[in-house]
Amino acid sequence: MSKSLRFNALDTILYREKKVVNTPSTRISEYFGSHVFTRKVMQQYLSAKLYKQFVKTIDSGKSLDRDLADHIADAMYNWAISMGVTHYAHWFQPLTGRTAEKHDSFFTLDDDGSPIEKFSGDALVQQEPDGSSFPGGGLRTTFEARGYTAWDTTSPAFVLEVENEKTLCIPTIFVTYGGQSLDYKLPLLKSVSYLENVAVKVCQLFDENINKVYATLGWEQEYFLIDEALFYARPDLQFTGRTVLGRRAPKGQQMEDHYFGSIPERVYAYMRDLEVECHKLGIPVRTRHNEVAPSQYELAPQYEELNVAVDHNQLLMDLMDRVARRHKLAVLLHEKPFAGVNGSGKHNNWSLATNTGVNLLSPGSDPSNNLLFLTFFVNTIQAVHNYGDLLRASIASANNDHRLGANEAPPAIMSVFIGDAMTRTIEAFASDSNAGNTAKEAYQLTNMVPELEKDNTDRNRTSPFAFTGNKFEIRMVGSSSNCAGPMTVMNMIMGKQLNDFYAEVNALVDSGKDKKAAVETILKRYITENRKVRFEGDNYSNAWKIEAKSRGLNNFQTTPEALAAFVEEKSELLFTESGVLSVEELHAHYDVKLESYSLQIQIESRILAEICLNQIIPVSVRYQTELANNILSLQDLGLDEESYAAQLDMVKQLGSHINALKSLINKMRDERAAANEFGSKEKAFAYNDKVKPVMEQIREHAEELEDLVDDSEWPVAKYRELLFLK
DSSP states (O other): OOOOHHHHHHHHHHTOOOOOOOOOSSOHHHHTTTTBOOHHHHHHHSOHHHHHHHHHHHHHTOOOOHHHHHHHHHHHHHHHHHTTOOEEEEEEOBTTSSOEEEEEESEEEOTTSOEEEOOOHHHHHEEOOBTTSSOOTTSSOTTOOBEEEEEOTTSOOEEEEETTEEEEEEEEEEEETTSOBOBSHHHHHHHHHHHHHHHHHHHTTTOTTOOOEEEEEEEEEEEEEEEHHHHHTOHHHHHHSSOSSOOOOSOSSTTOOSTTOOOOHHHHHHHHHHHHHHHHTTOOEEEEEEOSSTTEEEEEEOOEEHHHHHHHHHHHHHHHHHHHHHTTEEEEOOSOSSTTSOOOBEEEEEEEEETTSOBTTOOOSOGGGOHHHHHHHHHHHHHHHHHHHHHHHHTOOHHHHTTTTSTTSOOSBOOEEOOHHHHHHHHHHHTTOOOOOOSOOEEOOOTTSOOEEOOSSOOOTTOSEEEOSSSEEETTOBTTSOTHHHHHHHHHHHHHHHHHHHHHHHHHHHTTOOHHHHHHHHHHHHHHHGGGGBOOSOTTSHHHHHHHHHHTOOBOOSHHHHHGGGGSHHHHHHHHHHTSOOHHHHHHHHHHHHHHHHHHHHHHHHHHHHHIIIIIHHHHHHHHHHHHHHHHHHHHTTOOGGGGHHHHHHHHHHHHHHHHHHHHHHHHHHHHHHHTTSOHHHHHHHIIIIIHHHHHHHHHHHHHHHHHSOTTTOOSOOHHHHHHOO
16 A cells, blocks of 8 residues: 555655755845835935925825826836836735735737836726625625725835745735725724824823824734645645644643744744845844744744734735745644644734824833823723723634633633733822832842843733733734734724723813813723723633623633624724724624634535545554454454453444544534525534534544554654654
8 A cells, every 4th residue: 555645744854855045144134125115215216306295195194196106106116127026916905814916017018019018106006806706795796896906005015026036016905896895904094094093182182292193013923833744744734724633742832841942953944034035025023932832933023013014914924834835844824723732823012102202001110100101001901991892803713713712822801911010000090099119120139140120010921911011912813813803903992992081081171170180080980990801810710710700701702702792883883983994894894704714614624524534434444454354363263352352442442433433524514514504693603503513523533543543554644743843
């Protein structure tokens, strides 16, 4: 019998040649952003007048004049041509969660049929992909195909290099023929505008010099790396990004020896190669390290303006896959590719900064008297208090359901951690008492090391929404998700909260109260109200689940129940009043999320059945036959049953699990067929309540068979190989 894919993969890894990475010998700062149409590049290709006009247009948020667009297109074209670019693409973020691009050549024929290269302002500003071939939640049907992409001037164009081909990529939004959102970017941009406009009004209660507020984001991307040959030996990884079955390896992460450990040489080469590609494209990655689980890693950048940071993370996920292929590796961005070890998240570190250089969430040396900081700090907590369920819904997915609440991820209960020092500060503020010493402590551990400064706030890795000193870390975002989803909601709920706060302050001032006293009065009330959502303890504990319920906090364990928050009346009002989505758009996006959930479970169940029927059951039957023949041989020798009792027991066990597998697979197919008859909401619940439990039962029996069958016959790559072969 020929070797299985598993053993072919193991042979391939054994003789794998080392990948030599030729990284630039210059400093990163010398080639950083070399493939980006930055403002510095614009100045080289535009006149001073046109450059100032364009920058003013971007900074003011006004629409771009088509005549100016022609000049920008000409400058962008000349720069791209100098880079060796032959094609351009509108690069957008449909509701698939990843990116899409439609390539067109600069080459065309002139009116007289002469071949030329050109790039017009019209081509820069607007293109037309098929609006019915992407998820739309009913906004577009098959016969309503037209859709538009439109240039997002706030995010710089870049040159993407694949092999030796270079394409000019232009970040865009994606809408229907009627202008309705079919993407993540347009709602994000609207939420940014909504938040920043309100935040400026609030800031000017304290400092009239503040006329611009920027939402900032620093994401942390976790991922797994495995050998490409092992990836292709696992159909479930190819089709779903996770292992739908597989017995845990004897060793997992229990020794705690992988986290921050020495980076394997092959992985290090991949990381360095990836960083070079990121830096050329202006993605400011700085941090790399081993994560907790075997074969799990992380990289993180500096903070950037939120819209650009989201684009960079989307671009990064594409780069990670491309670079991995060069190294004969496969990158796994699924939230839980392996059972029994940590899954992967994408922590979103969110803050607000002003044109005067102030981080609005930085406490400073005396936070109890920093009223500007307290205003934004307390209002952030209040926003989560009021709209925690909506924030939970923004990170819900079939993938993330496997991770949330496990021992490496925040639970599905929304709470806010701020630390002992900040708790003392705001509670003292609310009660008009002295907060005590909030200065940072220092440790003198030994004369041989410098004095160690202690932060005011500890880190609580169990919290879904944690203050970490000068920002809030939204820890429950999934590793494969588009940051735009939760960031849109975060911007929106904060904008709503600040708007309410501003109105309340003005109402008190109009009634004759001093402005400072009005601000303090309202903040004190918020501090009292939002105690319900603040929690400093272990979010993993059963005690917290009980306490959270008594506080009235919801614990939505699954995506279908969590997503309902999107279409509650108060959410609809929030989306429409902020201008982020219309009711029709909101319900369409909600339907897309439900359908995506069902489709993911459907694909997982299909590949699970295929692996069991085509690989596991046949191998198990062959091994059972081998054992049965052994028993017959021993009987022919005249040996008593005691001599082959173990073999007989294994034959029975194998038969039991084989029969259970086949029966459960039939049941799973029936449940799936029944689920597919429902509408999007009922279908999602049916897949969750009926199909998923059967899948778990199938997995249990398949893993028992993995434990019984001869290792040399087992066809599917095992966890010990997937996680520990570098």
